[in-house]
Every structure is written in structure tokens, then in C-alpha cells.
Amino acid sequence: MKMKTEKQIVSSNQFEIMIERLAHQLIENHSDFSETILVGLQPRGVEFTNRVLEKLIEITKNKDIISGSLDITFFRDDFGRRDTPIEAQELDMNVSVEGKKVVLIDDVLFTGRSIRAGMDALMSFGRPKQVELMVLIDRRLKRHLPIQPNYVGKTVDSISSERVVVKWKSEDVKDEIILLKSEE
Amino acid sequence: MSELSVNHLLGIKNLQREDIELIFKTADNFKRIINQPIKKVPTLRDITIANLFFENSTRTRLSFELAEKRLSADVINFSSASSSVKKGETLIDTVNNILAMKVDMVVIRHPNPGAAEFLSRNVKATIINAGDGAHEHPTQALLDSFSIRERLGSVKGKKVVIIGDVLHSRVALSNIHCLQKLGAEVAVCGPSTLIPKHINSLGVHHYSDLKEALKWCDVANVLRIQLERQDVNYFPSLREYSMVYGINKELLDSLEKEIVVMHPGPINRGVELSSDVADSDHAIILDQVENGVAIRMAVMYLLAGKLKK
Numbered sequence: 221m222k223m224k225t226e227k228q229i230v231s232s233n234q235f236e237i238m239i240e241r242l243a244h245q246l247i248e249n250h251s252d253f254s255e256t257i258l259v260g261l262q263p264r265g266v267e268f269t270n271r272v273l274e275k276l277i278e279i280t281k282n283k284d285i286i287s288g289s290l291d292i293t294f295f296r297d298d299f300g301r302r303d304t305p306i307e308a309q310e311l312d313m314n315v316s317v318e319g320k321k322v323v324l325i326d327d328v329l330f331t332g333r334s335i336r337a338g339m340d341a342l343m344s345f346g347r348p349k350q351v352e353l354m355v356l357i358d359r360r361l362k363r364h365l366p367i368q369p370n371y372v373g374k375t376v377d378s379i380s381s382e383r384v385v386v387k388w389k390s391e392d393v394k395d396e397i398i399l400l401k402s403e404e
Numbered sequence: 405m406s407e408l409s410v411n412h413l414l415g416i417k418n419l420q421r422e423d424i425e426l427i428f429k430t431a432d433n434f435k436r437i438i439n440q441p442i443k444k445v446p447t448l449r450d451i452t453i454a455n456l457f458f459e460n461s462t463r464t465r466l467s468f469e470l471a472e473k474r475l476s477a478d479v480i481n482f483s484s485a486s487s488s489v490k491k492g493e494t495l496i497d498t499v500n501n502i503l504a505m506k507v508d509m510v511v512i513r514h515p516n517p518g519a520a521e522f523l524s525r526n527v528k529a530t531i532i533n534a535g536d537g538a539h540e541h542p543t544q545a546l547l548d549s550f551s552i553r554e555r556l557g558s559v560k561g562k563k564v565v566i567i568g569d570v571l572h573s574r575v576a577l578s579n580i581h582c583l584q585k586l587g588a589e590v591a592v593c594g595p596s597t598l599i600p601k602h603i604n605s606l607g608v609h610h611y612s613d614l615k616e617a618l619k620w621c622d623v624a625n626v627l628r629i630q631l632e633r634q635d636v637n638y639f640p641s642l643r644e645y646s647m648v649y650g651i652n653k654e655l656l657d658s659l660e661k662e663i664v665v666m667h668p669g670p671i672n673r674g675v676e677l678s679s680d681v682a683d684s685d686h687a688i689i690l691d692q693v694e695n696g697v698a699i700r701m702a703v704m705y706l707l708a709g710k711l712k713k
Contacts, residue, residue, distance in 0.1 A: 291433065294445035294475075300711055307406040308433040316441070344442035 230374060230397035232389070238373040242354060243275040245371050246323065253280075255349070256321045258287040261338045262309035265289075265326035267388050268356055272325065288313040290324075295337040318346030323371075327386045329355040332367035357384050357397060408706050412524045412531040415540035416581040424585060428550055430702035431695070438474060438697055448477040451708050454507045456499065457534070458484040458514040463669050463693065464534050464544070468511050471700035477708075480507070495519065499527050508711055509704065512536075530707050538572050544668055545578035547699040549586055551692045552623055555664055560587035565617045567593045568627035568649065568676055571600055571638075575627060575668045580606055593617035594649060597638040614649050618659055625666040626651060626676050642675055652678035656686060664688055 230238065250256045253276070260269030266289045273287055291311040324338050335353060342348065354371035359378055376384060376399070383400040387393055408423050416424075437445055453472050457465055465481070472479045482502065493501075499510060509530040512520050517539035524531040535541040553559050564583050570576040570592045583590045584607065592599055593611040603610055611617035618624060629645065639645045651665065665677070665687045673679050681687060 293433070294437065294447040294705070296447075299447050300450075300709060308430055311433065311436050313440075340446070344437075344440050344445075346441065 225401045227399045227401070228396055229376060229384075229399050230395075232394040232396055235395040235397070238356070239271055239275050240279075242371050242373060243272055243279055246272070246276065246354070247280060249352075250321065250323075253282060253285045255319075256285070256323065257315055257317055257348075258285065258323050258325060259313070259317075259338075259342065260287070260289045261324065261326045261334060262289055262291045262293075262311070264328075264386065265324075268327050268386075269325045271388070272354075286315055288315055290338060290341050292334060292337040292341050295341045297333060297337065313345055316346045317342060317348040319349050320346075321350045321352070322348040323352045323354050325354045327355065328357045328359065328384050329353070329367070329369055330359045330362050332363050332365035335367050336365055356386060359384060408710065411707070411710055412520070412533075413542050413703055413707065414521045414524060414531065414533050416542045416545050416578045416585070417540070419542075419585070421585045424546065424549070424582065427546055427699065427702050427706065428553065430706060431546075431550055431698040434474075434701040434705070435695065435698040438694075438701075444474050444476060446476045447705060448472070448475040448708050451475075451509060451711070452478040452480070452505075452507045453509045453511060453704070454480045454482060454502050455534075456482045456502070456510060456512045456514075458512070458519075459535070461513055461534070463696075464513065464541075467693070467696040468532075468534060468543075468700055471697050471704060474697065475701055475704060477509075477704070480505075495523065496526050499523055499529075503527055503529050509708065530711060532703065532707065535574050538574050538577075540578045540581075541574040542578050542582075543696070543700055543703060544575050545582040546703070547692055547696045548575075548579055548625060548666060548668070549582045549588075550699055551666065551688055551695050552588075552664070554691065554695065555688055556622065559583060562588045562623060563591070563621045564588050564623045564625060565591045565593050565611065565621040566625045566627065567614070567617065567651070569598045569629050569638075570594055570603070570627065571598045572630045573627050575625075579625060580608055591617060591620065595639050595645070614651070615655065615658075618651075618655065618663060621663060623664045623666060624651065625668075627668065628670060628672055629675055646675045650674075650676055650678060651681050653680040653684065656681060656684075662686065666692060669693070 258269055260266035269287055276285055289312045291309045293306050293308040352370040355369045356373040358369055358372045358375045360375055361377055381402055385398050387396050389395040409420050410418055455468055511532045511534050513534040514536050517537035519536045520531050520533035533542055549559050566576050580590050591609040591611055599610055667689050671677055671682055
């Protein structure tokens with residue numbers, strides 16, 4: 221029988237500090253954000269983008285920071301290789317990225333395949349001047365493609381059978397990140 | 405639900421309501437994609453699709469071909485006029501020869517009802533029915549209901565009247581099934597010679613008076629008079645038909661409410677629709693054409709997802 225054990229790797233306090241640090245790092249590189257677009261990858265990068273955006277507005281009082289969300293379903297490389305097709309998600313990109321600095325945002329970077337798909341999807345909206353990657357968790361040992369993040373919340377060394385789960389704060393849940401291990 | 409309950413799209417009759425809703429949800433995404441600066445996605449890049457048209461078509465064939473190309477599929481086209489069908493090859497032989505070239509999916513239009521279903525039982529490929537005789541034309545019905553949903557918010561509870569040559573129309577039958585599955589009320593209107601005898605058994609009311617029908621409905625789906633399928637005279641003259649069943653601006657203005665006018669094309673201007681109606685804000689005919697590409701992309705995407713590697 222499979223047993224599952226949970227281990228907390230980021231507590232709600234640390235979580236808050238991480239978001240704040242990432243926001244400051246973005247400000248350091250993008251100053252007033254006039255040439256920058258934050259793009260969250262559906263589904264879970266969008267929540268992360270919103271939290272960072274909230275923090276950025278709180279710190280800079282700049283309400284004109286542009287953000288969007290991208291659905292990568294039709295750009296994935298595992299179409300027809302999965303048991304069930306993936307349901308497409310809402311896409312909200314009412315901006316052209318032509319000549320802009322784009323920060324792609326996702327929660328967990330693992331194989332790098334989603335980010336590859338995300339970059340392809342992004343190019344449908346123009347030729348950005350520069351693309352950066354921000355992730356909350358970098359599982360650095362499991363990359364299939366040569367992709368590295370520019371901004372990282374926390375680096376985690378984990379094995380394939382483990383799963384990293386990000387829980388976002390809502391009415392009755394606190395922010396936390398846990399590592400799920402399944403044991404035989 | 406993220407998967408269709410069927411492996412082929414043969415008719416709306418075989419679909420569940422959930423299937424139709426999944427197709428619409430997927431089509432919403434594709435509609436956004438075809439309005440982007442780059443309208444193409446790489447999803448079906450290793451899928452080959454054959455468009456087999458044993459009957460003339462402009463709109464449907466172009467719409468399918470464009471949908472296939474926007475999904476990056478490889479496409480081959482076939483029309484019976486320029487093929488060995490003229491030399492007496494059977495349908496199964498023709499299709500199997502095409503499949504031997506490693507084709508994954510077949511879009512077929514054929515003058516015989518049931519041709520698509522027959523193929524689905526006898527050849528190894530995913531079949532999409534693009535119209536079989538006077539039987540079904542599922543993608544047209546899907547795009548019609550999708551356009552109603554887009555214009556009016558939902559299909560449920562809406563009253564839709566299908567006007568004209570229901571007897572020879574595959575669009576009518578597919579539309580009746582589709583609209584009813586989505587919870588709309590459906591009626592037909594036309595001279596009784598052009599309405600099938602047992603239409604009531606589908607739960608569809610028959611209006612012989614056009615004005616009555618328009619007063620009742622929210623949406624009027626106007627069919628083309630299919631002169632090529634009429635072997636005997638079903639009405640005295642086109643002029644008389646257009647006087648009794650043609651929709652013009654005057655008639656629409658005399659109603660107390662605004663109705664939506666649809667037409668699957670090609671329009672006989674001045675017969676079933678006058679030009680001022682066809683070009684007015686009431687008509688969503690060109691929206692239907694745009695939605696056709698999105699709907700066909702959704703159908704092919706969802707069916708291709710069931711082709712196991």
C-alpha cells in the first residue's frame with residue numbers, strides 16, 4: 221500500500237517574506253515597470269502573479285503595472301501521449317508583448333517543458349525585447365530542457381516520486397508549501 | 405469532463421449534452437486564438453487529416469481546411485469530381501487507399517445518408533461527418549448553437565424556428581437535436597410540402613404561417629431552398645415562395661421584438677432572405693462563419709486527443 225507523508229518546506233511567514241523579496245528583486249531590474257509585462261502561466265502561475273502584483277502595488281504605489289495570463293494547453297508537447305486530454309484554461313492577454321520586457325511566472329519549475337510551451341505561446345503575441353522567468357519553487361535536479369529561472373522563491377532538491385504542493389491562502393487556509401512523499 | 409464520449413463525430417444524435425458543452429468550452433479558447441496576431445497553434449502537428457468531399461461545398465470545406473491548418477495538421481484534399489470514383493471505385497476502397505498513406509482522421513461529405521457511419525464501422529480512422537445527404541451536418545448545428553449562445557448568452561430556454569426547406573435539410577435535423585439537447589424549444593416553418601410528415605415525433609411544432617412563427621421565436625434560422633435536391637416541384641414558383649416565406653425588413657419591423665436571423669449559407673438573396681435583412685444587425689451570418697472555424701478546431705482537437713499514440 222502507498223503511504224503518503226507530508227513535510228512542510230515553506231511556512232506562511234516564510235512565504236510572505238519570499239513574495240516580498242521577489243517583488244523587490246523585480247523592482248531592482250524593472251524600475252517603474254513601464255516597459256514590463258508580467259505573464260502568469262495557467263492555471264497555477266496566475267495565482268502567484270496576482271500575489272506578486274499585489275505586493276508590487278503595495279510597495280511602489282504604481283497601479284499601472286500590466287499583467288496577463290497565458291494558456292499553454294495547445295502548445296504542450298505531450299498532446300495525444302496522455303490518457304486524458306487536458307482541459308484548456310482561460311487566456312487573458314489583451315496586450316501585445318512587442319518590444320516589451322516579459323516576466324513569465326509559474327509556481328513550480330520542474331522539467332521545464334511547460335516553460336518551453338509558455339515561451340512558444342508568448343511569441344503569438346509579438347516579439348518581446350527580453351523574457352525572464354520567475355518561479356516560486358525550483359526543483360533543480362529534474363530538468364529535461366536547458367531552462368533556468370531568473371528569480372526563484374526557493375530551490376528544492378527532490379526526487380521524482382515526491383511532489384511539491386503550493387497552497388495559497390484563502391479564507392480558511394494559510395499559505396504554505398509542502399513536500400509530499402509517497403512510500404511503498 | 406475533459407473528454408468526448410464518442411470517438412467519431414457522426415451526428416448530434418450520438419452526442420451527450422456534456423459533449424456539446426465541452427466542445428463549446430474548447431471552441432471559446434480557439435476563438436480567442438484565431439483572433440490573435442498569430443492564429444496558429446502547433447497542437448496537431450503530427451496528425452494527418454483527409455478532407456473527402458463527394459459533394460460540392462465551398463464554405464464547409466474551406467472552414468475545415470482552415471481549422472486543420474490553424475491546428476498545424478497536415479491536410480490532403482479530395483473531391484470526387486476529379487478522382488477514381490468516376491472509374492467505379494467503391495467508397496471503402498477509396499478511403500482505405502487514402503488511409504494506406506497513413507491518414508489519422510477523415511472529414512467526409514457524401515450525398516448518401518449514413519455514409520459517415522458506414523465508414524466509421526469499416527475503416528480505421530477517426531471520422532468527422534461534414535454532411536451526409538439529408539441526414540446530419542453536426543458541425544453546422546454546433547456552430548449555429550454556439551453562435552446563439554454567443555449572441556444571447558445561452559441556448560437554454562430560447563425559442564428557435566427553422567424556416568424553409570426542412571425536408572431536404574441535414575442542417576435542420578442536426579439543429580433540432582442540438583438545440584433540444586441544450587434545452588431550447590424548436591419549431592419549424594414552411595410549406596407543408598417541404599416539412600417531413602412526422603416532424604411532430606421529434607417534439608417540434610410546425611407553423612405554416614411565417615409571421616406567427618416569427619412572433620413566437622427568439623431566433624430564426626433560415627434555410628436555403630435546395631433546388632438541386634428537389635426532384636419534383638414542391639411549390640409553384642420561387643417568386644411565390646419568397647412572397648409567403650421570404651423574410652424582409654418590413655416583416656421584421658412589424659414584430660414587437662428584435663429577433664436574431666441566422667442562415668447556414670449560401671444565401672439565395674431575394675428568395676428566403678432579402679438583402680436588407682441579410683446585411684442588417686439582426687443577421688449573425690458572418691459570425692456563424694467565423695465561429696465555424698473555432699468549432700471545427702475544437703472538434704478536431706478533442707477527437708485527436710483520443711487517438712492514442
